[in-house]
Amino acid sequence: MEYTDFASLPFLQGFGPYLIFVLIIALIWTMVIKGIALWHAARNGHKIWFVVLLVVNTIGILELLYVLVFSKKDTASQTPVPEVSQ
Secondary structure (H helix, E strand, C coil): CCCCCCCCCHHHCCCHHHHHHHHHHHHHHHHHHHHHHHHHHHHHCCHHHHHHHHHCCCCCHHHHHHHHHHCCCCHHHCCCCCCCCC
16 A cells, blocks of 8 residues: 555655554544543543543643643642541
8 A cells, every 4th residue: 555645745745654653643642641631630620621621632732731730639628538437
């Protein structure tokens, strides 16, 4: 299979297999980091972040920022969980 059907984009001639590989890697990366970010947003109760992360596609940049910077739980606002004695 030859990927040289880039007649309308001459600067891409010969880059077909590499371009497809990069796109597949970007797709996998986006799906994984978006899933992690959405999971964190749901667990932390950040409804606005959840919607923004779900709608906006930034190839994982916004999702990575959320996971690394904004998803930290605020320990001062959490209510303590009572211990269960046996």
